[in-house]
Structure formats: structure tokens, C-alpha cells
Amino acid sequence: MKKYNKVTPEGTKDLLFEECLVRRDVEKTLRDVFSSRGFNEVVTPGLEFYDVFDPNFSGIGQEVMYKMSDRRGRLTVMRPDSTMPIARLAATRLQALPKPIRLFYTQPIYRNNPALTGRSDETAQTGIELLGADGMRADLEVIMTAIEALGKCVPDFRFELGHAGLFRALAEQLPISDDLREDIRSAIESKNYASLNRILDGLEQSRPVTAMRTLPRLFGGEEVFAHAEPFCSDEKSGGMLKYLHELYRSLSRRGLGDKMIVDLGLVQRNDYYTNIVFSAYVEDCGDAVLLGGRYDNLLGYFDFPMPAIGFAINVDAISKIMLEHGTLYSVMPADVLVHGETNFEMEALNYASTLIEKGLKCENSIFETKEKALEYAKTRGIRRVDCIGDRIETINLI
Incomplete structure (x- = not known):
């Protein structure tokens, strides 16, 4: 029986004519930005061993991975993320390169999204990874590259800046299980106030509990830092807030104030993010079109410890936005x-x-x-x- 020989699997689609033209144009535009800043292209396999994306470290749930086995019975997956394979690549074939290592990629990722979400299981991405560099200079370079790249395609966007470590530093002060801590993180990420309050109401009221309750509401301009200071009185969280404030001020001096929002509730799922995190949104697109952050512990997972930061841009989302907003990509007939x-x-x-x-x-x-x-x-x-x-x-x- 050929029940499925005329349809594509759920979460996938064919691209026709104008859709192909705009995607290739977006990819070329982004490649030009990355290569002009000294980043070199790499391509990793679409098929990787499951161990590369160990959920205990990556934060990528095994239920979203497309899994299969090779001829030796070893568990493999279709690449659900590009950063971890590039970390594997750097830890094996690029060990001898002088630091920092500047890499970029253009390739699809595959994730089994829940039904009825409208999201794609196959997503074209392009992004950069700056490996072996830490500090303000490296963070500014990557963020400015992200803003330049996105602005070349969709000038009207909102850029959100947060800190993954800040949530962890405050959550560590709660006497709760890791599972409940993850439930709190998930509620903050989705700004599900009802779910968050239900969890926190069951805990003894304290400064850390109040901080968790307030965190998803701490978004806006520079005033956010003053509102957050009472909850970050310890040395660890206070140092993180101070660094984020300095980064925000540096970016503001470069004329990004009208595009940039501080969001201390920006606590992305990927467990490998350790420090600053950022994302970008475009009107009429519910999901972030750009995600990134610092992941200083990831290379250590591959026995090649060094600091790193990067981001990924959803090429399919950008392409769709450009077509919907009237950007002309006509398929011209032959001369x-x-x-x-x-x-x-x-x-x-x-x-x-x-x-x-x-x-x-x-x-x-x-x-x-x-x-x-x-x-x-x-x-x-x-x-x-x-x-x-x-x-x-x-x-x-x-």
C-alpha cells in the first residue's frame, strides 16, 4: 500500500521557486557577513551518534530527537543542534588551531516537535561559534555580528538580552529537587505566571522565592537592573547582574537602545548555556528567529575545555518573513x-x-x-x- 507516497512527513515541506530563491539569498547574505568578519565555514554530518547530544548535558530531550541505529547497533540521531557537533569537531580535528577559532555553518537541524504546534521538524539554520575567547570583547563581537547579520535581512527586529547563570544562581538557593527547579525554569521561560505561582505558593516564602516570582516580570530597559538589585545581593548573582549591565551599556552606546530589551526571564532550555543569552524576534513570527549565548563548559564535555559563545539564525523563518512582507523574488523566464x-x-x-x-x-x-x-x-x-x-x-x- 502506498498511503504516503504523495505527501511529506509531518513537520516538513517542499520548497518551490521563489521560496528557494529567497532562502539562497538569505544564506548568501549571512555567509557574506560571517566570512567578512573572519569566520570560516564548516559542515558537520546530518547523522551523529546519540552520545554527542546526551540529554543530561545538552538539555535536548531524547523525545525530540530522530533516532536510529547503524549497522553495528549503535544509537545515532539526525542532527538536532549544530553547536554540539561543532564542539565535537573542534575537540578532535581542530585542536592544533590557534585560539580563538572562528567558525560558521549553514545546515539543517531535525527535531521531532509536538503535533499541532505548527513548527518544522526540519529547520535550515546558519550561525557562528567563537571558540577559545571569553570576556566583554568576545561577547560584544558575537552580539554585534548577530545584529548586523539579522539587520541585513530584516531591519525591524527586537533583540533580547539575558543571563542564563543568573537564574541558576538564584534557583540554587531554593531547597527543592532538580525536577521542581526545572518546572520553575520552564514556567519562567514561557512566562506562565499561573503555573509559576502555583509552584512557589507551595514553598516557604523567602527572598529566593520572591526572586523567582519576580524574574519573568523583569524585562524592559535599563531600569530592569535597578529592580533586580534587591534579589541579587549575594556575590555570585550580583556579579552576573553587574556584568550584564556593563554589556547592556556598551551595546546602548552603539545605538541599539531602541532595538534592545533586557529580559532576566530569558532562561533557555539548553543546559549548556552558562552566561549571557540572547534572542531576537520579528513581528508576525511567534518564535525567536535568532538564539544564542555563552557556553563556557560545553567544550569540556568533549575533553577540550575552553570558553565559547555563538548563535544560530532560523533561515526558514527569515525567508518566510521576507516573502510575506513583499520582498520580490521573481522566477524570471529564459531570455x-x-x-x-x-x-x-x-x-x-x-x-x-x-x-x-x-x-x-x-x-x-x-x-x-x-x-x-x-x-x-x-x-x-x-x-x-x-x-x-x-x-x-x-x-x-x-
């Missing part, structure tokens, strides 16, 4: 249809090659008669037909 008369087929192909060398877009006629070739040209909007026989006859169609 010339070249038709060879009987016994002049090779001459026609050679003639078409000379026109292509001159920069024209040429299509070769596969029709037996000139009349059918002309009829085809009219239906496809091709305005010139060159007929090759004992002589060359050019017919202009208006």
Missing part, C-alpha cells in the same frame, strides 16, 4: 529559447552555450517543430526564440 531544426540539434546546443557565455539565460527546445517551440515560449513568457538550421532565425515575441 532566449534556442530551437534546433531536425539534424541541427547539436548546433543548437553549441549555439546556446555561446549565448550563455555572453550572460544570457537560455533554454533549449526539446520540441520537434518550430511551431510547438513558439507555443511553449509564449506560455512561459520567453520573448525571443532563435531557430537554428541552415541559418539562424531570430523571432521576437511581444
